Amino acid sequence: MAVTAWEVEGDIDYAKMIKQFGTQPMTESLAGRLKKPLPNFIRRGALFSHRDLDKWLAAAESGKKITILTGRGPSNKMHIGHLLLYELAKYFQDAYGCRVYIPVSDDEKFFVKEGLSVEDVEKVAHDNIIDILAMGFDPKNTLVFMDFKYTKIYRHAAEVAKHMTYSMAKATFGLKPEQNVGWSFYPAMQSAHVMFPQFMEGAHNVLVPIGIDQDPFLRLTRDLTDRFKFIKPSTVYPIFLPSLSGSKMSSSAKDSDTTVIWLADDEKAVSQKIRKYAFSGGRASIEEHRKMGGNPDIDVSFQYLKYFFEDDDKKLKGMEESYKSGSLLTGELKEYLIAKINSYLKGHAKRRQDVERNLDKYMLED
């Protein structure tokens, strides 16, 4: 398993990742402190690790200033694998009434992707931002910016850059001399993103919902916060929703059109993909399935229901049991999921329209 900052491949062993990145495992007592109601995936154990979540919660519980930060690298259109992270950020905003900052690293994608113009990246970024905001962030308490449109961020990035040597950045980002100097600088920009709430509002506890594969960047930032008398940001890591084939969902994978459900997919595309490509934990034949039962733990459709699309715990439990017993067939499970996803995406498309009309309420620009 190779986990670098730029790519994640292969099946994922979360216990191994906790060990590898040196993060803290989520505990029942800590999860128990989270305000209710919890999103499906937290309730069902998919918030598997953190750093200093307890400190952030302590600040929240004692009425101190707290904020949330979660970013987006606009490499491509968004898919359902991205939903957990933003759902998580939105949960904290709703539950704790705090501001959410969402920096969008158009510059990073511009530096890293060959042959892409600034305009290309901005188009993707714009579309991504609408997807993220359509998840229901509070327009009065959410600030989104793109580095190329809120260029004031450069000054903060420079302040961070002063304390980050090329060696440090290289150790975390694996920089190579043949890569452009945008790559060299970007680690400072990313740290500035993470520190941005504190640059804007002074030292306080910030919680960063993030993919654990991005943890090396966070650690780099945590090593620098002392320079600014800031508080080390806390982090929470949700699991990765699997791709249709069962591996980590990746929008940049070559086979993404058969492994990923895009937020922009229409009903037909969703039906076809789930039917054709969603890895099944069922048996080879209906007869065998009825007799032996299926395995929901490796069934991608079931995972999608469990970690996002099925709100009803009882119903989920029931489906799990009948799948195991063989009374629920893969085909039936898939049709149920298809209806759930399509209903969600229909609502999403509607919310996108609302957000697009009010985009300036969220955006920080020069």
Add this chain to the structure above:
Amino acid sequence: MAVTAWEVEGDIDYAKMIKQFGTQPMTESLAGRLKKPLPNFIRRGALFSHRDLDKWLAAAESGKKITILTGRGPSNKMHIGHLLLYELAKYFQDAYGCRVYIPVSDDEKFFVKEGLSVEDVEKVAHDNIIDILAMGFDPKNTLVFMDFKYTKIYRHAAEVAKHMTYSMAKATFGLKPEQNVGWSFYPAMQSAHVMFPQFMEGAHNVLVPIGIDQDPFLRLTRDLTDRFKFIKPSTVYPIFLPSLSGSKMSSSAKDSDTTVIWLADDEKAVSQKIRKYAFSGGRASIEEHRKMGGNPDIDVSFQYLKYFFEDDDKKLKGMEESYKSGSLLTGELKEYLIAKINSYLKGHAKRRQDVERNLDKYMLED
């Protein structure tokens, strides 16, 4: 003689520099094409080298769009050694009626100088800008910006960065892994400064008056302009006004208070410094001087008159001859220069006040 981008030391052999940097020597026919009246130092042969000045002049002569670009790294307060460069830029603005762009690299100084805050650098930059503008740039045709206050420049720097590998930047700037990532990125920022007139006004001929020690940066930029379909910027290099001791004037030298006349020096400081420290081409005693004569070519006071402070060619010629013959003593020459400098600095202080009141006419800010 070590000439890197970051430091210039020792006496300077201009012919050697032309060879070293691969620039073109100034020719009589080219200098003859420059519109009159010429500043003292051009008339007296101190514009010693260039790249593609002929192309810029051809564009100017055929009525095409032309601009001037000259920057400032705000490392310290300014001294009379800086006057030639800005006098040169102003000459081109006056003679050819074109716009002058003056980017001020507060970010570079912030990255490079240990222990300096952004505020420290901005204070110096602000003061430098007033000094530069006090030389008489046209408020209707001059645009000045600091990277930290006109952060939109970041987007252009990023566009350049995409085409500049760390290896390329390292080859020009001598980057080291233990230096911060601001240094790594700054070469792209500096190239963006040089291309800025073309980013703003489209491809056209830009002339860059610059110290020849900065030529490696310019060459790096010239190698990148094709990527943007821009025209390679032309350059002109004035000689360096010597320090009081005869070496290159440096505001960062440890002994700068005895080798440099600051633009902010008062009359007393100027008198004391010239009397005490200005290297003399005169003889050891008055008797010897009267008998053998002095050497104006190595006399710092004479150089100051020749390259900047004495407008009257006849008078200068007369002084040169009487110094050589011994009828003009070092002390007399120095008193004459002191009066000239103090008169200039008095006018400069007055012009600074005017500029300060109207600073927003020149400044490009977010």
